Amino acid sequence: MDDLQPPGRLVTLTDVAREAGVGESTVSRVLRNHGSYSKRAGERVAEAVARLGYVPNRLAGSLAGPGASTRLAGVVIPSLANVVFPDLLRGLTTALDAEGIQCVIGVSDYDADREEALVAALLSWRPAALLLTGLEHTPGTVALARAGGLRVVEMIDTDGAGIDAVVGFSNRAVGAASARHLVGRGYRRIAYLGHDLAVDLRAGKRLAGFEDTLAESGLALCGKEIRPGPSSPGSGRAGLEALLARRPDLDAVYFSNDDMALGGYFACLAAGLAVPGRIALFGFNGLDFAAAMPQPLSTVRTPRLEIGRQAAACVMGERAKRIDLGFTLIEGATA
Amino acid sequence: MDDLQPPGRLVTLTDVAREAGVGESTVSRVLRNHGSYSKRAGERVAEAVARLGYVPNRLAGSLAGPGASTRLAGVVIPSLANVVFPDLLRGLTTALDAEGIQCVIGVSDYDADREEALVAALLSWRPAALLLTGLEHTPGTVALARAGGLRVVEMIDTDGAGIDAVVGFSNRAVGAASARHLVGRGYRRIAYLGHDLAVDLRAGKRLAGFEDTLAESGLALCGKEIRPGPSSPGSGRAGLEALLARRPDLDAVYFSNDDMALGGYFACLAAGLAVPGRIALFGFNGLDFAAAMPQPLSTVRTPRLEIGRQAAACVMGERAKRIDLGFTLIEGATA
DNA sequence: TCGCCTTTTGGCAGCGCTGCCAATCCGGTT
């Protein structure tokens, strides 16, 4: 193997053709196993490829080929700090890898304008599909996505209209189900503890569903604590301590997610408050640790991996679909 | 804005040139703000771009341009299930975004052959840089990376020789420091509890450093539990229960990471074992929740985001560097 | 052995863009 590739000029298909003593078209056919070629040609090309260490240039391939069949998928997620999105990515890449499709990712930091810029940048690679998070986008993002002439999949949220395909679950319904659970268990002095809602719109939808359902029972939140910044156990712990200082009579807390709830649980442990006897805790997401807690966390499990997988299926699918994968309420032992 | 783009033929630079009434080269110069052009030309092009909704085709751009300047970085990580890698990605994308570089990612599932396949696939996009995890690769991977004529950065681990640039910390040193801490605190009956070492080589290096250091004090592990599958709190809890069943006299446990340690902590809470009085726990990574625990977890904080950032800096940098970012031992209250 | 049909093959245009180069334009000089 030629280790000393003069860096600057990489091996091209033409080099392979010369080395193998066949035409360029033949090399192309062999490499893509497309069209017909003799066994002999196949062998000579394979040898030449190995000898030269040839790596195809897909930039050129996609440019030359029909339309924009790039085998690339552009993915925009709002964050990597929240486990949910890596999980989503995991389902996505696993399923897409099987189809030989690679992901180009962009992280928007929950900023719609950044999302738009990322979409424009991603589209410049002429991806075969564009995967976005949530249903709320700038008009510019929507226009770009529509004009791209490619499959667009919006993931996670189904509470609203989508551009093309939509895969997820109803965040409002999650909030509603969580409220019904708490009310059904007899809790009345319920507070909400969350991270910044202005940026995490889906958490806002859950809260809206939660409050609406409380209202149906003639109840209202008896406390609401919104912590700035992203969700984290530290934030959950500090938040619950703040909440209890203000409203010592609380009997249940609905958290924006499990990370926050874990922090709340730690706060209770530290303060010696019985869970759920003295105070009940309810989370969201159904993360790994929730089931391992001494008292399994009461929460809602979301089908994150499955959303990724189904989104990948949408990328391949012919028609745009709208898939609601639902969620599972886990009773647990903390509420 | 023309909403009805006949899908199949997207707007090209030539269209923009015609619309703006200028030559292609001028459009190209304006768009890249490269070379000189009149104010008037700039305006006409900008208008045409807006009117047509033009999105440049970078496939063509990179193909035409010099060398392989793609503004793409190929990234291979072993997993998305372990928070460490999303954190790494986060540091990476943040810093790379600022330079207008996009990441194409591949997930190897801790499989070196898969990694090689991914590297080949990524190289076919002619990325400007290749970022790998760890120092152990197949000969094929190394050959590909070398032949690519691009910057290669290996992240996280510095215990060994790299292909080009290396950014991380010494896992062996982490294990050694952890052992010194536990021994210094007087623990003698120490066990190890980890996830599958065959796949996570860096966990293996930590354990090696740990055991070597124990040996220097004339000690040896008095128990070792390796759980199949990835690390998780559930696995940590079950593992500690198994370990205690076999060796009820344990006085400390070194976990492969914080997730496992959290599970161990839950096991202690559930069994009513005092931490660290009855049994001490020591983790690895310094995740968010560690500090929020009623007794902050004793662990080692790794500079994950910073590794990502520095790796991004290496991508841009002229010369290959070798950067050891070290780590911080957090005394905590569990060991 | 010849002709006909199928398989295999190579040449070449062109994908959308950039770099190079020569042409054109502009304002001020002599």
Add this chain to the structure above:
DNA sequence: AACCGGATTGGCAGCGCTGCCAAAAGGCGA
């Protein structure tokens, strides 16, 4: 009024690959 240097501009080759087409090579029955 002819001239000059720099700013601005357009034409065009070519990046590496694929699709199309016509040419060449086989295969086979008559």
